[in-house]
Amino acid sequence: ELKVEQNPLFLSMQEGKNYTIYCNYSTTSDRLYWYRQDPGKSLESLFVLLSNGAVKQEGRLMASLDTKARLSTLHITAAVHDLSATYFCAVDNDSNYQLIWGAGTKLIIKP
């Protein structure tokens, strides 16, 4: 069965702190996607990771991919309130172009 597991599912943190969201998956596709969803809004693509060791950074967010461990991380550096959102990881299913979604991590950053 294809699975994508995120943890933690909920994270409350103070501004200025660092933290990491983890995404484990069981597919063999090894293409991984991170999305952001603000409350009441749709999903916005953040990162697409296509190969082992891939690292992408945008502002205070950095995503990496370890295909051997089937693990991706989303690291938040010196968090600010504007990063409060729900973050989803997803992997694709080679056979039918679908994405398999994690449960999402709700991130609340307190001033």
Add this chain to the structure above:
Amino acid sequence: SAVISQKPSRDICQRGTSLTIQCQVDSQVTMMFWYRQQPGQSLTLIATANQGSEATYESGFVIDKFPISRPNLTFSTLTVSNMSPEDSSIYLCSVSTLGTGTYEQYFGPGTRLTVT
């Protein structure tokens, strides 16, 4: 990337009625997907809609309840039929261009449906 619009953005409907949601893309795309998202939950795929073929439905979703049309490469509709309060949810359409060598999806703004 692709710019996607959905209509309506929200609606309140009575049980037993039907609602058709429209999804319009600003460019031609191969793959279109319809999802449902309950508050605080992840995305659940309803069906994949490819132009020129019947939609492919996921387990738990049937064509009679969620008929889908895909008349061309820029447009699709999802109908929620004979609605019940359990159908209250956010409905999202997404597209995948496939041209970049990934299956990255781009999402519409969503339709928030409340069934009373």
